[in-house]
Amino acid sequence: MTRHSAEARVPVLFVVPAALGLAILLLPLAGLLARAPWNRLGEILGSDGVLTALRLSLLTATLATAICVVCGIPLAWLLARGSFPGRSLLRGLVTVPLVLPPVIGGIALLVAFGRSGTVGSWLESATGTTLPFTTAAVVIAQSFVAMPFLVIAVEGALRGADRRYEDVAATLGASPWTIFRRVTLPAVAPGVLSGAVLCWARALGEFGATITFAGSFPGITRTLPLEAYSAIGAGDAETAIVLSLLMIAVAVAVLALLRDRWMVRG
Amino acid sequence: MPRLAAFAMHTDRKRGVDVGVLQRLLPIGVHCKGVAALLAGAVAAFSGAACSGAGEPDRITVLAAASLTEPFTMLADEVSDDGDVALSFGASSALVEQLRAGARADVLATADTRTMALAVDAGLITGDPIVFARNSLVLAVPAGNPGGVSGLADLARDELRVALCEPQVPCGAAAERMLATAGIDARPDTLEADARDTAGKLALGEVDAALIYRTDVTSAMAIVDVPPEAEVVTEYLVAIVDGASNHRGAEEFIAAVTGATGRRLLAEAGFDTP
Numbered sequence: 001m002t003r004h005s006a007e008a009r010v011p012v013l014f015v016v017p018a019a020l021g022l023a024i025l026l027l028p029l030a031g032l033l034a035r036a037p038w039n040r041l042g043e044i045l046g047s048d049g050v051l052t053a054l055r056l057s058l059l060t061a062t063l064a065t066a067i068c069v070v071c072g073i074p075l076a077w078l079l080a081r082g083s084f085p086g087r088s089l090l091r092g093l094v095t096v097p098l099v100l101p102p103v104i105g106g107i108a109l110l111v112a113f114g115r116s117g118t119v120g121s122w123l124e125s126a127t128g129t130t131l132p133f134t135t136a137a138v139v140i141a142q143s144f145v146a147m148p149f150l151v152i153a154v155e156g157a158l159r160g161a162d163r164r165y166e167d168v169a170a171t172l173g174a175s176p177w178t179i180f181r182r183v184t185l186p187a188v189a190p191g192v193l194s195g196a197v198l199c200w201a202r203a204l205g206e207f208g209a210t211i212t213f214a215g216s217f218p219g220i221t222r223t224l225p226l227e228a229y230s231a232i233g234a235g236d237a238e239t240a241i242v243l244s245l246l247m248i249a250v251a252v253a254v255l256a257l258l259r260d261r262w263m264v265r266g
Numbered sequence: 267m268p269r270l271a272a273f274a275m276h277t278d279r280k281r282g283v284d285v286g287v288l289q290r291l292l293p294i295g296v297h298c299k300g301v302a303a304l305l306a307g308a309v310a311a312f313s314g315a316a317c318s319g320a321g322e323p324d325r326i327t328v329l330a331a332a333s334l335t336e337p338f339t340m341l342a343d344e345v346s347d348d349g350d351v352a353l354s355f356g357a358s359s360a361l362v363e364q365l366r367a368g369a370r371a372d373v374l375a376t377a378d379t380r381t382m383a384l385a386v387d388a389g390l391i392t393g394d395p396i397v398f399a400r401n402s403l404v405l406a407v408p409a410g411n412p413g414g415v416s417g418l419a420d421l422a423r424d425e426l427r428v429a430l431c432e433p434q435v436p437c438g439a440a441a442e443r444m445l446a447t448a449g450i451d452a453r454p455d456t457l458e459a460d461a462r463d464t465a466g467k468l469a470l471g472e473v474d475a476a477l478i479y480r481t482d483v484t485s486a487m488a489i490v491d492v493p494p495e496a497e498v499v500t501e502y503l504v505a506i507v508d509g510a511s512n513h514r515g516a517e518e519f520i521a522a523v524t525g526a527t528g529r530r531l532l533a534e535a536g537f538d539t540p
Contacts, residue, residue: 115427116471132472133427133455215429215456215467222457233459234434235359235384237367 029248036245037238044242052219053227054246060135060223061203064142068150068199073192075147076154077180091155098148105144106212113140113213137214138221142203149202150195157191158184194258201254205247326515327352327370329361331377331436331502332460333401333479337531338375338523344531345522357435357460358382365390365507372516375504375523377401377461377479378436382503395505398524399537401479403440403498405490406468413474418445418492421452421475429467429476430454437461440498441477448496481536502537 037044044050078084079091097105113120113131124130131137161184169179185192207225214221216230228243326345330338332355342351354371356364358381361374366388374391375398376382382395407415413426421428430452431438438457445452455473458464465482467473475490479500483489504523506516522528529539 110470110472114470114472130427216432216458217454217456220455230432230457230459232363233357233360234432235363235366235381236434237363 032241032244032248035237036241040238041242044239045246047239049218049227050239050243053222053224053243056135056138056219056221057204057223060138060142061200061206063139064146064203065150065196065200067139067143068147068203069192069196072147072150072195072199073154073185076151076158077184079151080155080158094151095148097145098152102145102206102208103212104208106141106209109137109141109144109209109213113137132213133215133217133221135214135220138206138210138223141209141213142206145206145209146199146202149198150192153191153195153198154188157188157195160191161187197254197257201251204250324512324515325350325352326372326512326519327354328373328375328519329354329356329364329369329371329507330373330375331358331361332356332462333377333437333481334375334502335462336481337528337535337537340531341522341528344527345519351519355462357432359384359435360460362388362390370511371507372510372512373504373519374507375502376436377502378439378500379503380439381436382505385505390508391505392508392510393506395503396520396524397501397540398504398520398528399502399532399539401481401500401502401537403437403444403477403500404480404483405475405492406465406478406483406487407475407490408468408471408473409486409488411488411490412471415475415490417490418448418450418496421445421454421477422450424453426453426475427473428452428454429456429458429464429473431461431464431477432457432459435460436500437464437477437479440500444477444492444496444498447498448493483536 075094079087079094110132111117113123115121115124115130115132120131131140165183165187166179169183174182204223205225206223207229210221210223211226211229216222216226218227222230224243224247228240228247231237231239231243328338328342328351330353335355338353338355342353345351354361354364358376358378361376362381362385365371365374365385374382374385376385382391385391386395405415405418405421407413413420413423415421415426420426430441433439433442437460441452456467458467461479461482464476465478465484468476468478469484469486471486480489504520506513506520510516523532532539
């Protein structure tokens with residue numbers, strides 16, 4: 001029993017608020033499971049609307065993640081290794097979409113890239129195309145909200161990496177690009193991977209910025225979360241519940257995938 | 267910046283819808299009572315003051331179609347001299363689903379007969395629904411008509427940006443009827459969740475044309491005529507919710523809607539009243 005006495009004793013006052021906290025976090029999920037139309041699960045998951053939304057979501061979230069990786073790694077490198085005035089301000093700005101309500105992000109995107117927007121009106125006169133209501137708009141909205149996840153993860157990995165290997169490579173005559181490709185990138189690969197997974201999950205769940213900036217049309221802009229919202233608006237609670245379960249399953253899978261990196265700490 | 271101003275108005279109006287979203291997730295009555303019960307059981311001292319709203323006997327809770335936002339908000343101000351009126355706006359089909367999920371409300375007002383029939387069939391209504399207003403669907407364009415829209419046939423033009431309501435919500439069902447009558451195979455770019463969302467996309471100038479209610483047309487928009495045979499008129503119905511905690515208040519509110527004040531406010535908003 002000596003081991004038992006070494007454990008922290010739970011203050012009695014904590015029990016009730018902790019139980020309430022758990023109830024707030026878990027009751028909604030339990031409610032979904034309780035009301036799920038299990039006998040119609042396959043039928044709803046296999047319906048045209050759901051499959052179309054699923055395909056679109058997988059495509060757009062993957063494209064957005066690719067954009068975030070291609071643009072986010074160099075951005076993270078600049079923030080971690082670059083030395084230029086305003087660097088800390090820039091780092092702050094990069095994380096703004098993390099704390100911004102997504103619908104505000106959608107309004108900002110609309111004001112910038114919409115038809116009457118500063119960039120959007122120029123784009124329309126130059127190319128004759130407009131972004132809102134296109135699949136490209138969905139990808140842009142998702143990249144906007146998801147990019148900070150990747151940048152922060154990679155920047156943290158870069159700061160934690162041992163720079164002496166890079167210094168040695170430089171003294172051996174390697175070019176900056178070779179150093180990045182052969183030394184730095186392999187060292188931060190786990191950070192890139194976890195950043196990309198988080199980024200993908202955030203893009204997959206994107207709702208507010210998408211519906212504001214890209215609208216909602218099946219096969220073009222109506223991703224899984226928008227399909228769920230449209231289902232509940234149309235009075236089809238069963239489809240909404242099944243879609244919610246699908247999104248929760250993806251979220252749990254992502255957490256399981258990242259568990260080894262982020263959750264084993266104690 | 268007239269477009270930004272119109273958008274600000276739109277987001278402001280959307281508050282009602284946001285409340286609706288909350289209610290969809292957690293029906294208000296259940297939510298507050300549940301939290302109050304938990305607190306009472308746990309701390310034994312809380313009287314549920316934070317949740318006083320839903321349980322108040324003289325509060326009238328009204329679920330109404332999004333297109334009724336303005337007249338009902340003004341009517342609520344006139345009705346509630348002593349008690350108060352809680353309004354929640356959304357697509358009629360979504361409101362019926364909220365009731366089905368257990369939302370506590372006293373009055374339901376829908377934008378068409380089909381959604382009210384859904385509520386009646388589900389046993390959510392007591393007594394007979396009353397028709398209190400009529401609205402019509404119009405083809406609307408942003409002021410200046412940038413897409414050069416001259417009639418319903420233009421909605422089939424692929425290069426035009428077109429917004430319609432989701433087919434399952436009343437304004438979307440009306441749009442489908444109008445397009446079917448005119449024999450037009452429209453090419454919408456977005457199907458919005460309720461009438462106000464559709465009007466909002468037009469107010470922003472992001473679409474060239476939209477089928478919206480006459481009552482949602484603002485000074486930033488213009489109406490393009492449609493052939494008389496394609497015109498669609500929708501009927502608004504109001505009814506008392508079965509199990510309403512404030513039955514008398516519900517009767518008073520419906521009396522106000524169908525009475526002189528209600529008819530005046532509805533007419534000012536552009537509705538036809540019977």
